[in-house]
Amino acid sequence: xxxxxxxxxxxxxxxxxxxxxxxxxxxxxxxxxxxxxxxxxxxxxxxxxxxxxxxxxxxxxxxxxxxxxxxxxxxxxxxxxxxxxxxxxxxxxxxxxxxxxxxxxxxxxxxxxxxxxxxxxxxxxxxxxxxxxxxxxxxxxxxxxxxxxxxxxxxxxxxxxxxxxxxxxxxxxxxxxxxxxxxxxxxxxxxxxxxxxxxxxxxxxxxxxxxxxxxxxxxxxxxxxxxxxxxxxxxxxxxxxxxxxxxxxxxxxxxxxxxxxxxxxxxxxxxxxxxxxxxxxxxxxxxxxxxxxxxxxxxx
Amino acid sequence: xxxxxxxxxxxxxxxxxxxxxxxxxxxxxxxxxxxxxxxxxxxxxxxxxxxxxxxxxxxxxxxxxxxxxxxxxxxxxxxxxxxxxxxxxxxxxxxxxxxxxxxxxxxxxxxxxxxxxxxxxxxxxxxxxxxxxxxxxxxxxxxxxxxxxxxxxxxxxxxxxxxxxxxxxxxxxxxxxxxxxxxxxxxxxxxxxxxxxxxxxxxxxxxxxxxxxxxxxxxxxxxxxxxxxxxxxxxxxxxxxxxxxxxxxxxxxxxxxxxxxxxxxxxxxxxxxxxxxxxxxxxxxxxxxxxxxxxxxxxxxxxxxxxxxxxxxxxxxxxxxxxxxxxxxxxxxxxxxxxxxxxxxxxxxxxxxxxxxxxxxxxxxxxxx
Numbered sequence: 001x002x003x004x005x006x007x008x009x010x011x012x013x014x015x016x017x018x019x020x021x022x023x024x025x026x027x028x029x030x031x032x033x034x035x036x037x038x039x040x041x042x043x044x045x046x047x048x049x050x051x052x053x054x055x056x057x058x059x060x061x062x063x064x065x066x067x068x069x070x071x072x073x074x075x076x077x078x079x080x081x082x083x084x085x086x087x088x089x090x091x092x093x094x095x096x097x098x099x100x101x102x103x104x105x106x107x108x109x110x111x112x113x114x115x116x117x118x119x120x121x122x123x124x125x126x127x128x129x130x131x132x133x134x135x136x137x138x139x140x141x142x143x144x145x146x147x148x149x150x151x152x153x154x155x156x157x158x159x160x161x162x163x164x165x166x167x168x169x170x171x172x173x174x175x176x177x178x179x180x181x182x183x184x185x186x187x188x189x190x191x192x193x194x195x196x197x198x199x200x201x202x203x204x205x206x207x208x209x210x211x212x213x214x215x216x217x218x219x220x221x222x223x224x225x226x227x228x229x230x231x232x233x234x235x236x237x238x239x240x241x242x243x244x245x246x247x248x249x250x251x252x253x254x255x256x257x258x259x260x261x262x263x264x265x266x267x268x269x270x271x272x273x274x275x276x277x278x279x280x281x282x283x284x285x286x287x288x289x290x291x292x293x294x295x296x297x298x299x300x
Numbered sequence: 301x302x303x304x305x306x307x308x309x310x311x312x313x314x315x316x317x318x319x320x321x322x323x324x325x326x327x328x329x330x331x332x333x334x335x336x337x338x339x340x341x342x343x344x345x346x347x348x349x350x351x352x353x354x355x356x357x358x359x360x361x362x363x364x365x366x367x368x369x370x371x372x373x374x375x376x377x378x379x380x381x382x383x384x385x386x387x388x389x390x391x392x393x394x395x396x397x398x399x400x401x402x403x404x405x406x407x408x409x410x411x412x413x414x415x416x417x418x419x420x421x422x423x424x425x426x427x428x429x430x431x432x433x434x435x436x437x438x439x440x441x442x443x444x445x446x447x448x449x450x451x452x453x454x455x456x457x458x459x460x461x462x463x464x465x466x467x468x469x470x471x472x473x474x475x476x477x478x479x480x481x482x483x484x485x486x487x488x489x490x491x492x493x494x495x496x497x498x499x500x501x502x503x504x505x506x507x508x509x510x511x512x513x514x515x516x517x518x519x520x521x522x523x524x525x526x527x528x529x530x531x532x533x534x535x536x537x538x539x540x541x542x543x544x545x546x547x548x549x550x551x552x553x554x555x556x557x558x559x560x561x562x563x564x565x566x567x568x569x570x571x572x573x574x575x576x577x578x579x580x581x582x583x584x585x586x587x588x589x590x591x592x593x594x595x596x597x598x599x600x601x602x603x604x605x606x607x608x609x610x611x612x613x614x615x616x617x618x619x620x621x622x623x624x625x626x627x628x629x630x631x632x633x634x635x636x637x638x639x640x641x642x643x644x645x646x647x648x649x650x651x652x653x654x655x656x657x658x659x660x661x662x663x664x665x666x667x668x669x
Contacts, residue, residue: 008627012365021367 037094039112039125040087041133043105051127052106055082059098059107067091068098087130089115090123110137339432339439340421347420350611351576352382354618361619362626389569397562399471408469409563409570412462415455416577422448423584426594426606428510440594440606441510448509449501452585453494456540459578460486463542463549463559466571470562478558481633482542482549488640489539489546495648496532499525499655500589513593521597523590528651530590532644534620537582539640541575543621545628546636553630579621580614587613 023030042051055072067090073083099107110133117123125133275282356371356378363370371378396402426432426440445451460482467479500522501507504515516522523530539546550558560571587593591613594606631639 005628009623012623012627015367016361016364018367020364020369022369024369 038110041110042130052104053082054080058101062097062101065091065093085127087125358622365626392565394565401469404469408462408466409567412574413570415458416574419452419455419581424510446508449507467559474555475561478549478555489536492644492648493536496529498652499529516592517595521592532648541579544625583617
């Protein structure tokens with residue numbers, strides 16, 4: 001026993017003269033493994049500088065944590081894109097399946113892992129935020145993520161090739177069986193929300209109801225509404241609406257809800273004068289021609 | 301064959317004369333009293349500071365032995381950590397559990413803390429016959445009793461009552477188990493602790509700590525003739541102060557925290573300080589009894605003052621304590637009891653008997669021991 005204790009004592013004494021192996025985290029940072037799975041970001045396309053997403057919604061379909069909302073759309077050049085793309089990081093499990101499944105190689109996993117925020121809604125990212133994430137990664141590592149950075153789908157020479165990843169049907173055994181019963185319809189226009197049978201989904205689609213307006217959590221609904229035209233907006237429950245309005249009033253104090261919705265108003269230029277007969281102030285608009293004339297006078 | 305007068309060593313007999321101090325207690329009682337107060341203040345402030353920084357040193361050295369950094373956030377290399385700990389202990393709430401016996405619960409930390417402090421009274425930091433610093437205002441020891449070692453052993457065993465009371469009054473099964481373990485452990489190791497010192501006492505012929513130091517200065521450190529006694533003393537001392545590898549009363553991995561589980565704030569702090577103080581007393585005692593206390597190892601080193609020697613030796617023993625703590629895992633309770641009754645007790649007894657026999661033979665043969 002004494003010999004063993006002596007051996008132990010010599011080891012601990014020797015250790016005291018070695019350098020500690022602790023990594024002083026906020027000051028020092030461990031090197032990332034190349035396939036570290038952090039937050040998901042959009043690749044910036046080299047040609048257009050925009051995201052490469054075409055709004056197919058496969059990512060949303062494959063997402064096990066149900067954190068992606070995709071509403072497909074078309075941009076001003078007639079190119080398909082995601083009209084709404086919401087990435088709810090608070091639900092994300094960082095499995096990387098969305099990246100794996102993306103046929104356009106638009107998604108990458110960054111090395112972003114310090115995701116703490118003080119407001120939960122800050123964890124919901126839209127397209128711009130996801131593009132910025134990739135930019136930040138570029139700044140940090142000095143490497144552009146213009147090619148998808150997920151080596152799982154890159155070939156041996158490091159170049160991504162769309163043909164090298166599995167077909168969708170191979171990925172999900174539920175699809176092969178033909179009785180797909182998820183709330184995640186396959187067709188890309190993913191209604192984000194609670195379980196819905198495929199039949200119900202089809203019925204909704206045939207009725208022409210916008211699918212993305214499914215049972216979104218309130219936070220997402222609010223964000224989604226920002227992107228939609230008035231007739232497509234999801235009516236918030238009364239209580240939630242009241243709460244939202246109250247919050248806005250709290251924040252701005254002076255502006256009403258209506259004013260916030262229309263922050264920039266047409267301002268009419270008026271002239272006031274005293275009506276001597278009736279002893280009151282008259283407010284009357286100035287004619288456009290008169291305004292132009294005064295402007296020209298000022299210029300000259 | 302021989303008379304009892306022969307048993308008292310001539311060297312001791314000459315040195316045990318009354319201390320030649322500047323102020324006499326009987327002639328100038330008020331000045332003597334004030335001087336004692338100042339001495340108490342100085343010694344306790346110094347020892348409390350040492351205690352604060354020994355926790356820092358312990359954590360730092362333990363961290364380095366485990367390839368960590370240890371405290372390094374408070375001040376340069378964590379030097380303000382003791383202050384931060386103190387503030388934390390003071391401002392934390394003192395929770396008294398509903399099931400607790402409140403009077404006993406409050407008394408227990410005091411009863412653990414005070415004896416640990418009181419044992420320091422007798423420690424000679426220098427030659428107690430000398431005047432001390434500042435013309436006698438800071439004396440080398442607070443008191444210099446002729447039964448010094450008895451007093452220290454008595455107070456170090458009173459400390460266990462605090463632990464037993466804490467465990468009993470907490471109203472918690474883990475605390476109770478810790479207290480029971482502690483009582484069994486301390487009673488067993490008390491025996492070997494006392495017996496291991498008997499050899500030294502036989503050899504020196506005095507219970508006064510200063511005389512024991514003077515004996516060693518005149519002859520040789522008692523660690524050489526009393527090596528077995530020293531070994532038994534160190535093991536018993538670690539067990540007596542409930543330090544790893546004998547920290548069964550606390551045993552955080554089985555009893556959560558044992559007897560002080562229900563304590564928080566400064567009550568817990570008092571247990572903590574008490575543990576370190578009794579550890580310090582044992583470490584100083586080891587230095588005094590076996591390593592010549594304040595005396596320099598050789599006469600030509602006498603220019604270095606006594607307190608430095610004592611603190612140097614004390615620091616080495618403290619480091620030994622820490623070193624064992626972060627190396628040796630905790631004993632099982634049966635191993636602990638087996639060690640004391642089957643190994644330590646016979647060793648101490650044999651040491652006592654052999655020392656006695658050699659002493660008597662030595663006196664008969666005219667050896668000097």
